[in-house]
Amino acid sequence: MKKWFEPFSTAWNGVVTHKLRSFLTMLGIVIGVAAVISLMSIGRGTTAQILANIESMGSDLVTIRPGAFTFGGVRGGTAQTLTQEDAAAISEQVAYIDLVAPSYSANLQLVVGSENMNTQVTGVTPEYQAVQNLEIANGAFFTEYDYQRGTKVVVLGSNVKETLFGDADPIGQQMRMGTIIVRVIGVLESKEGMMGSPDDGILIPLTALQQAVAQPRTAQGERVVSSIALTVSDEEQADHVVDEITSLLRTRHRLGPGVDDDFNIMSMEEIASTISEVTGTMTLLLGAIAAISLLVGGIGVMNIMLVSVLERTREIGIRKALGARERDIWIQFLLEAAFLTFAGGIIGVIVGWAVSYMVSATGFMTTLVTADIVILAVSVSVAIGLFFGFYPAWNASRLNPIEALRSE
Amino acid sequence: MIKLQDITKVYPMGKRELTVLNGVTLHIEQGDLVAIMGPSGSGKSTLLNLIGCLDKPTSGNYYLEDREVSRLSSGELAKVRGQKVGFIFQTFNLLPRLSALANVELGLRYSGGGDRHQAMEALGKVGLSDRANHRPTELSGGEQQRVAIARALAKNPPLILADEPTGNLDSRSGEEIISILTSLHSEQGITLLVVTHDANIAHQCQRIIYLKDGQVVAEEKV
DSSP states (O other): OOGGGHHHHHHHHHHHTTHHHHHHHHHHHHHHHHHHHHHHHHHHHHHHHHHHHHHHHOTTEEEEEEOEEEETTEEEEEOOOOBHHHHHHHHHHOSSEEEEEEEEEEEEEEEETTEEEEEEEEEEOTHHHHHTTOOEEEEOOOOHHHHHHTOOEEEEOHHHHHHHHTTSOOTTOEEEETTEEEEEEEEEOOOTTOTTOGGGEEEEEHHHHTTTSOOOBOTTOOBBOSEEEEEESOGGGHHHHHHHHHHHHHHHTTOOTTOOOSEEEEEHHHHHHHHHHHHHHHHHHHHHHHHHHHHHHHHHHHHHHHHHHHHTHHHHHHHHHTTOOHHHHHHHHHHHHHHHHHHHHHHHHHHHHHHHHHHHHHSSOOOOOOHHHHHHHHHHHHHHHHHHHHHHHHHHHTSOHHHHHHOO | OEEEEEEEEEEEETTEEEEEEEEEEEEEOTTOEEEEEOOTTSSHHHHHHHHTTSSOOSEEEEEETTEEOTTOOHHHHHHHHHHHEEEEOTTOOOOTTSOHHHHHHHHHHTTTOOOHHHHHHHHHHTTOGGGTTOOGGGSOHHHHHHHHHHHHHTTOOSEEEEESTTTTSOHHHHHHHHHHHHHHHHHHOOEEEEEOSOHHHHTTSSEEEEEETTEEEEEEEO
């Protein structure tokens, strides 16, 4: 009735009667598994965080910026090649585009009472809010009506609001921006720690900005913009849209064959897939490094089991004299090895989890322990036990009982 | 019970061969109490190992309870050992980390069953019920050998083999062991083979077989 249980209790006895040795053997596996769990969780966490950031910017976002142009081999700095007319043309002629938001940025001095700061002021169209996925923390964004009339209203980035107003409510307050007076109507929700974060800038209708700074014009008389952001209605078509825009802009800018683009197009979709590819490789690399320590732990198990078999030759002889078959002996030793690595795996998961929790707690990195990593680590450690335990166990089972009994 | 026909056992020793048993023919009936004597190197232990199915003969036939066992695979031999044979060794061969009771249970473990109750009963037969939870190191030599007897006995084998069971004991403990063995034999009708150097012990048996240079040289009925 309890027969099926006996090999397990025998193996368990083998483990607990050699406590120190079992502990040291397990330690190798514990460290290996803990390393796999914590390193993989760091890799996964980082990936997830980066992708979440990109998601918050909108994965359907495509941004066009003027590129550095070269003329006769001389690099001419940042070109003023993109124009509001380009934006209008894209909006009219390229398919699968939702919204187009050209913007022009300038650095201006802001003054409120005794506080002042120099920051980037971006003149935008009302579509900019939807295109950039901006949330309003307080107040409102300006409207199409404000844009048409060139109303001097601004929306502040959260850091700017903090610097100029502290804890006070800025809505309705007047401030000086360069040469004009503007009224604050909203504050943006913070998007911390992101590239091109809107936290440090302020937004104003492009038409209003034109009253404070002179927007340059190209030779053809088109109004220069700093960038054009747009959203794609179908993310599947992002590549296609990028190609269309490229050929449209090349035509508009009269770039002949063999001449480099005078603009850069960045699609979030593309960036996201590149980043997840890179971080995926990084996670795999971290996992591989950790796997090596797990492998070393496995070799430790084999080493200990070989010694254990040698040391217990007499026990094996006795068991055989009592009628143990080869199978009984090798199951006993294999189970012992599997026990050690399984227990080591479980403890390793707990330790690894604790480590990744602590790493998260420091705030430098985000970690993510997922079920698949845990299951993988534990099953790999058991598999290592079975693999590295097999040879010693097989050795043990093949011992000649008479010689085994004679050994000391 | 036991029928050996022209058994030889040859061990390779480097390039030469060492003939340990050289044509042993032997019949032992059910319920016999037999002593095997002979000088060192005469092949006593090898003979006992062959009878106990720990080893296979190089040639010859061995029938245990009318079954030819000399050509069985190692797995089948292990099964025969577990069910038919109880061993008692000169050096006791108990597992030092297990209690007396657990050692006796180990004897049942590979014989296809039995429980703690049966193990306790066997310990009772050798008068060690009260020491069941002691480890071998906490027991005297005589007590250890009694645990070993209980281990051999617990599974009720038809055959018990003792290889110089008193060799490591003082004479008083030795006599105790022999009296336990002889009374088990007379009460339970177990077939009992004892390898010994001690003529006194041999003369408490029914039959004495003398071995020399791997051959049976004499037999004596007591």
